[in-house]
Amino acid sequence: MKPKILLAQTPFWNINNPPYTLALLAGTLRARGFDVIVRDYEIEFFHFVRPKDRELWEQESSQKWFDDGYVRDFVTTNYADFVEWCVNDIVTSGADFVGFSVKVGSRAFSLILAERLKQVSPSTFVAFGGPEMYQGVRRYLQAYSFIDAVCWQEADASFPAFMERYERNPADPGPEPGWAYRRASDGEIVDGLPIAAGPSLDHIAFADYSDFDFDRYRQPHSMAMILSRGCINRCTFCSEAPAYLKYRYYPGQRIYDEVSRYVSQSNVHRPARIFFNDSLLNGRLESLDEFSDLLLANPIPGGLKWGGMMLVRKRMTDAMIEKFAKAGLDNILLGMESGSEKVIKAMKKNFVIADAERIIRKAHACGIAVTVSIIFGHPGEGEAEFHETIRFLARNQEYVSQFLLNTLNLHAESYIGQNLANFGIVPPTETMEWVADDGANTSEIRASRQAVARALLGTKAIDYGQFKPQYALPRSDDRPPIRVTQTVDFTNLAPASAVIGRGWGMGEDWGTWTNAAEAHLDIRLYRTPFTDLVLELDARADVHAQSPDMAVKVSVNGQTVGVLTYGVNDDTDDDGFAMRQVHLPLDLIKSSNRIAISLNLEGDTPLRQGRGPAKLGVRSLRLQPPVALAS
Structure with missing residues (x-):
C-alpha cells in the first residue's frame, strides 16, 4: 500500500497566489501513483489571525518572519491554538509522510509545527525540503531530532524516487541522491550525496492546482x-x-x-x-x-x-x-x-x-x-x-x-x-x-x-x-504635484506613483489592485486647498456570489469622511468599473498641499467568511470642486 503524503506550506512565503511548489510536487507525485494531500497553512493562518496582525504580511513588517525568536514568541503566545489545529488536521488526514516546503521566511513556523507534530504523532515521518535546505543535513537534520529527512536538491525529480524507496522500507529507505535521512534503528544519518547531473525536464509532470481556491488569495x-x-x-x-x-x-x-x-x-x-x-x-x-x-x-x-x-x-x-x-x-x-x-x-x-x-x-x-x-x-x-x-x-x-x-x-x-x-x-x-x-x-x-x-x-x-x-537621508519628493480636475491613471506605465502609497499591488494595463487591508494615497497638490474637494474613484470591487458586498471606509488625514459601497448588482461599465465619490471637507485638508487618504477594506470585520481578502481595483482617480458632488 502506497504511503499517504501531505505537502505543507507554512508562513511566511506568499499569500498573493497558491504556492507553485506544492502544486508541482503534487502533480509529480500523483503522476507516479501516490496519494497526496496539499495544505497551504499560510493562507489558513492569514485568514485566522486578528486583523491587526495581518500587517505582518506587509512589506514594512515582513522582515520579522526572518527572526526565529520573534516568530516563536509571536506564534506560541498568540496562536498556539492554530498550531494545534494544524497538527490535528495532519493527524486526522491519515498522512504517513509530511513534507514541508521551507524558505528562509517559513523556517521558524515550519520548525514549530514539525516539533509539535512529532510530540503528538511520533510515527509520522517529517521531511524538510525547499531552498532553505541547501545545507539541510548540517543545519536541520543534525540539529533537530524531530526532522526525519531533508531534500536539498531537485525535489521534482528526486522526491518520487525517494518515496519509492520509502514505500519499500520506511525505517531505512536507502540512499537517494539529493536526500538524507535519519535511520530509525540507530539514529544514524544516511546521506545520498549530491545529484551528479541536472535531471532532464522531459518527464516532469504538470503542476496540479486542483487543491487550491484562488478566491482565497490576494491576487486571484x-x-x-x-x-x-x-x-x-x-x-x-x-x-x-x-x-x-x-x-x-x-x-x-x-x-x-x-x-x-x-x-x-x-x-x-x-x-x-x-x-x-x-x-x-x-x-x-x-x-x-x-x-x-x-x-x-x-x-x-x-x-x-x-x-x-x-x-x-x-x-x-x-x-x-x-x-x-x-x-x-x-x-x-x-x-x-x-x-x-x-x-x-x-x-x-x-x-x-x-x-x-x-x-x-x-x-x-x-x-x-x-x-x-x-x-x-x-x-x-x-x-x-x-x-x-x-x-x-x-x-x-x-x-x-x-x-x-x-x-x-x-x-x-x-x-x-x-x-x-x-x-x-x-x-x-x-x-x-x-x-x-x-x-x-x-x-x-x-x-x-x-x-x-x-x-x-x-x-x-x-x-x-x-x-x-x-x-536615512532626506528622500527626494519625487511625487509630482497634481491639479484639481486632473485624472490620475493607475495603469502600469502611468504616473500613479504620484499618489500611490502602501497597500497597492503591481500596476497592470487596466489599473492597480489593492493588496492589503488598508491602501494609502499621498496626494500632493500644486497649492493648498481653499475649498472643499470631492474625491472620485473609478474602480471595481472584487465582489462575487460568495462575497456579494464590500464597504470601503475612506479617511482623510486620519479622519473618516465616508464609506464607498460595492455590490454584485451595481451598475457598471462592461469591464466592471463604476465611479464613486466622497466629500473631503476643507477643515481636514486646508493645512497643507498634501492630502493623506486611506482606504480601509476590512475594518474589524471577519475576513469575508474566509473567501479571501477584500480588494479594490482602481483605474483612475480625480479631485473635483464640490460642484461635482451636487451634479
Whole structure:
C-alpha cells in the first residue's frame, strides 16, 4: 500500500497566489501513483489571525518572519491554538509522510509545527525540503531530532524516487541522491550525496492546482510557474544557481501547454497573470520566442499577462522585446546589481551597461514595467564605482518603475562564501557584518550607499523593510504635484506613483489592485486647498456570489469622511468599473498641499467568511470642486 503524503506550506512565503511548489510536487507525485494531500497553512493562518496582525504580511513588517525568536514568541503566545489545529488536521488526514516546503521566511513556523507534530504523532515521518535546505543535513537534520529527512536538491525529480524507496522500507529507505535521512534503528544519518547531473525536464509532470481556491488569495487572477531550472550565469554572490547544477529549459510548446492547462483547469480569475519564478526568464530566447508566437496565434481565453526575472542579454533584440510585449509580457525584473562596468565584471555578470540601458528604454516604450535590482557592497566597489551606479540610476529612473535596493549578504553556498579569502573578506560573525577591501567595505558603508540611492529615487526605491533607519537621508519628493480636475491613471506605465502609497499591488494595463487591508494615497497638490474637494474613484470591487458586498471606509488625514459601497448588482461599465465619490471637507485638508487618504477594506470585520481578502481595483482617480458632488 502506497504511503499517504501531505505537502505543507507554512508562513511566511506568499499569500498573493497558491504556492507553485506544492502544486508541482503534487502533480509529480500523483503522476507516479501516490496519494497526496496539499495544505497551504499560510493562507489558513492569514485568514485566522486578528486583523491587526495581518500587517505582518506587509512589506514594512515582513522582515520579522526572518527572526526565529520573534516568530516563536509571536506564534506560541498568540496562536498556539492554530498550531494545534494544524497538527490535528495532519493527524486526522491519515498522512504517513509530511513534507514541508521551507524558505528562509517559513523556517521558524515550519520548525514549530514539525516539533509539535512529532510530540503528538511520533510515527509520522517529517521531511524538510525547499531552498532553505541547501545545507539541510548540517543545519536541520543534525540539529533537530524531530526532522526525519531533508531534500536539498531537485525535489521534482528526486522526491518520487525517494518515496519509492520509502514505500519499500520506511525505517531505512536507502540512499537517494539529493536526500538524507535519519535511520530509525540507530539514529544514524544516511546521506545520498549530491545529484551528479541536472535531471532532464522531459518527464516532469504538470503542476496540479486542483487543491487550491484562488478566491482565497490576494491576487486571484495570478498564478506562478517556472519554465526552466538553474541559470546560464554563475554570479559570485548567488546561492541559488549552484543547487541547480546546470541550466535546463522547457521548449515554447511545453510552456504554452502548461499555461493553457493551468488557466482552464483552475478557478483563477481572468485575465490571468503568470509570474514565472525562474532565476531568469530569458535564458533560452528561442523558447520564449516560440512561446510568444503561440500566444499570438492562439490567445489564452480571457486574456493573459506574464512577467518574471531577466538577465541583460545582448541577444535580446528590440524586435524580440516588441513581440514579447504584444504576447502579454508587461513586467520584468532586471538583475543588474550595479551600474559600474568594473563591479559587473567582478560579479561575473556577462553584460555591458549600454545593453542594459537599451533594454530598459525599449521595454518602457513597449509598455513593459521595469524593475531593476541593485546590490551595494560587492568587493571591489569603491567610491568611484558607487558613483557610477548612482549616475546610472539618475539617468534611467524615468524609465524604471521600481528599484530594489539591497546590500550584499554573504551566503555560505555562493562562490564568494566559498572563497572569502580570495575576495579579501574578513570572516563575519553575522552574514551582514563582514568587512572587505582593507576596511573600505563595511556594513556601515554599504548601508550609507543604500541610503544615498534611496534618497535619490524616493518612492521608486524598494528595500523590503531591510533599510536601517539610522542611515536615512532626506528622500527626494519625487511625487509630482497634481491639479484639481486632473485624472490620475493607475495603469502600469502611468504616473500613479504620484499618489500611490502602501497597500497597492503591481500596476497592470487596466489599473492597480489593492493588496492589503488598508491602501494609502499621498496626494500632493500644486497649492493648498481653499475649498472643499470631492474625491472620485473609478474602480471595481472584487465582489462575487460568495462575497456579494464590500464597504470601503475612506479617511482623510486620519479622519473618516465616508464609506464607498460595492455590490454584485451595481451598475457598471462592461469591464466592471463604476465611479464613486466622497466629500473631503476643507477643515481636514486646508493645512497643507498634501492630502493623506486611506482606504480601509476590512475594518474589524471577519475576513469575508474566509473567501479571501477584500480588494479594490482602481483605474483612475480625480479631485473635483464640490460642484461635482451636487451634479
